[in-house]
Amino acid sequence: MHDVVIVGAGPVGLSLACELGLAGCSVLVLEREPEPRSPLRVAPLGMRGLSAASVGAFYRRGMLPPLLAAAGVHGDSGASPDADEPSPPRRGGHFAGMMLDPAKIDDSALPFRLPTPAPELLMTDLEAVETVLSEQASKLGVEVKRGVTVSAVSRNGENAVVAHAGADAYAARWLVGCDGGRSTVRRLAGFDFGGTEPQFTGYVMRAAIADPEKLRPGFNLTPTGMYIRMPAEGHVGMMDFDGGAFDRSQQPTRAHLQAVLRRVSGTDVTLDDVHLASTFTDRAMQTTTYRQGRILLAGDAAHIHSPLGGQGLNTGIGDAMNLGWKLAATVHGYAPDGLLDTYTRERHPIGAGVLDWSRAQVAAMKPDPHAQAIQAVVRDLIGTRDGTTYMFEKLSGSWIRYDLGSGHPLAGRSAPDFHLEDGSRLGDLMQDGRGVVLDFSVDRRLHGSTMGWEGRIRYAAGAARDDLGLGAVLVRPDGVIAWAGDRSPDPQAFERAAGLWFGIPRTADTVTA
Structure with missing residues (x-):
């Protein structure tokens, strides 16, 4: 078994x-x-x-x-392993087909970021x-x-x-x-x-298009729906607000796909052949x-x-x-x-939030005057740094924070990639799937608290190139900060957090004063 x-x-x-x-x-x-x-x-x-x-x-x-x-992807994809500053990140994304301008993202408003080799997209x-x-x-x-x-x-x-x-x-x-x-x-x-x-049936297809110049590149919101002409030749997406009437229970024919594309694009474009096609809906459950x-x-x-x-x-x-x-x-x-x-308790609200994010986009895309009014408001918002930054937080996942019952602003967030002075990074220390204690404090206050815990938690001590004003952090195996302490971290508070998440009993003789 x-x-x-x-x-x-x-x-x-x-x-x-x-x-x-x-x-x-x-x-x-x-x-x-x-x-x-x-x-x-x-x-x-x-x-x-x-x-x-x-x-x-x-x-x-x-x-x-x-x-x-x-x-x-070859070459530099984010920050080089020894970089003190991140290279220009690769970013993108859209809300309901309205594209974000990466230049309008306010990095200073994004929480607790540090340079990392991992690209943002x-x-x-x-x-x-x-x-x-x-x-x-x-x-x-x-x-x-x-x-x-x-x-x-x-x-x-x-x-x-x-x-x-x-x-x-x-x-x-x-x-x-x-x-x-x-x-x-x-x-x-x-x-x-x-x-x-569902509100719509969506389609993606790879087709031979007789007159592709009739389709504008990129995302195109129209009075009758939406279509996307991708960079790859013949790759087209469509959204037809038919209430999800045509879903994966049916195989779309060339004639059906052409009729939908003509309707949502407002053109008389012709499909010579369809090599591959699939459908989906916006059912949110x-x-x-x-x-x-x-x-x-x-x-x-x-x-x-x-x-x-x-x-x-x-x-x-x-x-x-x-x-x-x-x-x-x-x-x-x-x-x-x-x-x-805690799996359901932490992840269910994240899933619910993603469903609502999807519903909001659908509401803004519907081919009616109400949605077009919403589009005008959204375009104004993403024309600002605050609006674009908010959208980017949602798309990048940096908005996610679990409620761990801690008042510290870092608790429950994905841990920044702390870069220690010895050259190692937090990402390097997590490859074996264990939790990690990073102890930046000068007196190594947590060392005694971690004795005998090597099987479940890795202890790493030393100064960081940027410790974000912290003395120590406890990182769960999934990369989420379970506990964070100031420059003189409290071993008792740390042990309570470790016991809560790792089941390691607190004993008086392991605590360093």
Whole structure:
């Protein structure tokens, strides 16, 4: 019996498998598709934007170089490892098709940033992401079985869950559904799943266009919908506000796609041929909880919405990073009481926020006078530094902060990439998946508190090139700051935080005065 069975070998399932494998769990991934390659997962139709939060997750696990290579990025991608100042970041994004101007982003308003080798935005395709994660999972001993369709889920007593695929049964102590928006695990386990119905049918296609000059490049909001002419030849996206009437239950024909494109573009453009096409909607739904006993959900299995802004992939990777170390600690028996419950408590509000962000964009795109009035207001706002900065915070993931019950402004945020004077970075110290204590204090006040904790927390002491005025920080394995202290950190407060998150009991003889 495995510790964990994961259903779904997409980026979310593989990210979670890597986290669990890194922590020494036995993991089996079941994937319905027999082969990893698909035309919809490679460029141009498979292109996705990885946010700073997602790229940072790859960086902290040592997977940034292969990710950049797989994405075709060479040379300086952010800050060089020894840089004191960041290189000009690669940025972009839009709200409802209205593009942001990177020059208007106010870096001083972005919280707690430090130079890092990880870029703030990375354009790549799904196949590249999955290739990097698959190679990492293989190194960590994760087993992946393809061509397996889960047809039933049962509970074997209190300590096991069984995924059934025909005559085969796969038992594990825990089961996680990472099997997408039409999740079989979610349905079989009976999770409540509610939200709002779609306003549009979206299309992406690669086609031979007889007269491409009739379509303007980039995002184009029109009185009848929206279309996007991508840089790749023949790559077009469309949004037709038909109430989601034409979704993935039907295969779009050339004639249908041409009719929609003509309607939303207001042109008589002609499609000679369609090589590949797919549809989607803006249905926005979420489960009420991400856990039922020993069954959990992550990624699109827990929340679906339109792909506007590329938030789905990034939210799913965030789910996997949050869940991985907590589930591993539970498997190994050293999780403090309630640790696994914090997965839903922390990630559900993030998913709900992303759904609302998607809904707001749809509301601004509808082809009616009300939406056009909203567009005028949004264009005025993103014409300002404050407005553009606010939008960029949402798109980059830097807005995310978990409520950890601490008043410190850094607690609950993704940790800045502190650069120590010995040349090491926080990102380097997190590759083994452990939590990290960075002790910048002159008297190394926390050293005695960390004695005997090496198996769960790495202790690193020394001055930082920029410590942001702190004396010490405790960083969870997912890169989130669990506790931060001033220049004379309190060992007792630190030990309380470590006990809360890592289950390490506080003992008087380990405290350094």
